[in-house]
Amino acid sequence: MELGKRDPITGRETTGHEWNGIEELDTPVPRVVLFFLTVTTLFAIGYWIAMPAWPLWSTYTKGILGIDQREIVAKQVAEARQGRAPWVDKIAAMDFAAIQADPDLMGRVQIAGRTLFEDNCAACHGVKASGGPGFPNLSAKSWLWGGEPDKIAETIRVGINSTNEDTRISQMTAFGRDGVLDATQISNVVAYVRSLSGLGSDDPAEAPAVAVGKEVFAANCVSCHDEDAKGKQDMGAPDLTDKYWIYGGSLDTVFTSVYSGRQGHMPHWGSRLSDVDIKILALYVDALRPPQ
Ligand code: HEC
Ligand code: HEC
Structure with a gap:
């Protein structure tokens, strides 16, 4: 070195x-x-x-x-709330019909409703509220519990088969599993139910099954689905004659609905959303139309 x-x-x-x-x-x-x-x-x-x-x-x-960023956020939230206050207070105070008659408020409902729906409901009912297997299409106007805004608000508040003490309760009997009907009777009533919404086959050999199925229906199903099979809204039982299905209209799916029964669960939102938010959602859902 x-x-x-x-x-x-x-x-x-x-x-x-x-x-x-x-x-x-x-x-x-x-x-x-x-x-x-x-x-x-x-x-x-x-x-x-x-x-x-x-x-x-x-x-x-x-x-x-x-x-302090926390204070800044709190201040911004308070400001935003103050900005919303004029129309939010109106929605809180007015009844459904009066709100629906006010285009300015309905414009607010559309915007706030879509956000609330996407945040809380879309996971099950889909972004466009068109549902999927097991989750009803809310834009179809085929109501289980009724489509007036006050009925929709009540469904949102208490849920269906939920843990809320006021929950809406519904159950489709398990006709096969509980041994009320045998397989042939079920096949017949399924053929009848599907024929009501145009899903039956044109095969003339099927006709007797549909006829027998109609009798099975009259004896077992009308208490909930009504004589004309259009459903009963106080039971949460669906219209079986329209083209909308909660679970599906294929032979297998309708058979399963009748064999094993059905009991859908819709959570209750009364403890998670404010009364105004529920009101906005009810108006939003009521105003939905099926995509063309
Ligand atoms: C965890 C899934 C889930 C979520 C989240 C959910 N729902 Fe539901 N909802 C259901 C199911 C399942 C049913 C049908 C229950 C049945 O079959 O009886 C239902 C039924 C409904 C009904 C009754 C429809 C009728 O025909 O009467 C309305 C209204 C409704 N939901 C609105 C909402 C709104 C608004 C939200 C958001 C705040 C929401 N749902 C969030 C699962 C859900
Ligand atoms: C105790 C009342 C009750 C009886 C009796 C009853 N149902 Fe139901 N049914 C319901 C309810 C409630 C639903 C909706 C269940 C859900 O959404 O979870 C339903 C749903 C269905 C569905 C599914 C519809 C769809 O959109 O997917 C079919 C099919 C059906 N019922 C057929 C029948 C037939 C056939 C009978 C007679 C053999 C019958 N039901 C008897 C209450 C009943």
């Missing part, structure tokens, strides 16, 4: 280390790097002093500027 040696090409001193003829230049850290290191360190120290920064045992350093 030779100290003070200069590299002949760059003219710089070397560190004196040498590995198999390769020597190391003693180049200092560039000034620009030192400059930025100093600036960023000073900035960090200044920031710690000015802003909330370091966690302490049960609190944190607050910073001399006293900026």
Whole structure:
């Protein structure tokens, strides 16, 4: 190791280390790097002093500027609430018919309702409220419990077969599993039910099954689905004559509905959404139309 040696090409001193003829230049850290290191360190120290920064045992350093993001958010929320207050208060105070007659309020309902629906309901009923197997299409106007806004609001508030003490309760009997009807009777009543919405086959050999099925229906199903099979809204029993199905209209699915019964569950929202939000949702759902 030779100290003070200069590299002949760059003219710089070397560190004196040498590995198999390769020597190391003693180049200092560039000034620009030192400059930025100093600036960023000073900035960090200044920031710690000015802003909330370091966690302490049960609190944190607050910073001399006293900026609190939590307070800022609370203030922004309060401002937003104040901005909404005029129309939210109107919706809270007015009855459904009066709100529906007010185009300006209904415009607000459309916007706020869509957000509320997407946040809380779309997971089950779909973004366009068109449902899916097991989840009813809310735009179809084929109601289990009634489609007037006050009825929809009640369904949203208490749920269906939910844990709310006022819940709407419904259950389709498991005719096959509970041994009320045998397989032939079920096949016949299924043929009849499907024929009601035009899903029967044209095969004349099917006709007797539909005729027998009609008798099975009259004896077992009308207490809930009514004589004309259009359903009873006080039982939550669906209209079996329209083209909308909750679970599906295929032979297998209708057979399963009758054989094993059905009991859908809709959560209750009374404890999670405010009365005004439920009102907005009821008006929003009522105003939905099936996609063309
Ligand atoms: C966890 C899934 C789920 C969520 C979330 C949900 N629903 Fe439902 N909803 C259902 C099911 C299932 C039914 C049908 C119950 C049945 O078959 O008896 C239903 C039924 C309904 C009905 C009754 C329809 C009729 O024909 O009378 C309305 C109205 C309704 N939901 C609105 C809403 C709204 C509004 C929201 C959001 C606040 C919502 N639902 C969130 C599952 C859900
Ligand atoms: C105790 C009342 C009750 C009786 C009796 C009853 N149903 Fe139902 N039924 C319901 C209810 C309530 C539903 C809706 C269940 C749900 O949405 O979870 C339903 C649903 C159905 C469905 C599914 C409809 C769909 O949209 O997917 C079919 C099919 C059906 N019933 C056929 C029958 C037939 C056939 C009989 C007679 C053999 C019958 N029901 C007797 C209450 C009843």
